[in-house]
Amino acid sequence: MIVNLLRFTFKESTTPEEREEVLAAMRRTADVESVAFAVVGRDLGDPAEGYSHTYCVGIADLAALERYMYDPVHLEGDFVILPRLARLSAVRFSDDPSPELGARIDAIAQGKLAAHPEWGELLAAIPQSSVLRRDSTES
Numbered sequence: 001m002i003v004n005l006l007r008f009t010f011k012e013s014t015t016p017e018e019r020e021e022v023l024a025a026m027r028r029t030a031d032v033e034s035v036a037f038a039v040v041g042r043d044l045g046d047p048a049e050g051y052s053h054t055y056c057v058g059i060a061d062l063a064a065l066e067r068y069m070y071d072p073v074h075l076e077g078d079f080v081i082l083p084r085l086a087r088l089s090a091v092r093f094s095d096d097p098s099p100e101l102g103a104r105i106d107a108i109a110q111g112k113l114a115a116h117p118e119w120g121e122l123l124a125a126i127p128q129s130s131v132l133r134r135d136s137t138e139s
Contacts, residue, residue, distance in 0.1 A: 007051040025077040034068040082122035
């Protein structure tokens with residue numbers, strides 16, 4: 001199982017209606033066939049860390065991760081979600097003991113960046129983002 005946990009905060013300019021639109025887009029993305037389980041909601045961590053919400057999905061394996069990354073619902077959702085975020089941080093973990101797993105996940109992200117450069121631009125426009133590894137965004 002690969003777990004992707006995203007902690008985020010909305011831009012101050014994001015209206016309550018836009019926040020609901022973002023959360024709805026996240027719930028649609030979390031409901032695609034390749035997701036085994038998901039939670040979308042308030043971040044219950046330390047408010048001093050600066051995050052208001054969390055998105056968490058469990059994905060069975062690398063094949064499911066690839067389907068998830070390229071699912072049309074996910075691709076469309078990025079255009080609703082990412083422009084409205086001020087801060088975004090990713091935590092990923094897995095019960096898969098393969099030492100190559102991180103590199104294989106990075107390769108999937110690199111493939112998505114190559115196929116959809118606008119995704120990288122959306123991520124780069126978030127004032128505080130640590131979603132991709134630093135070397136994953138450099139050419």
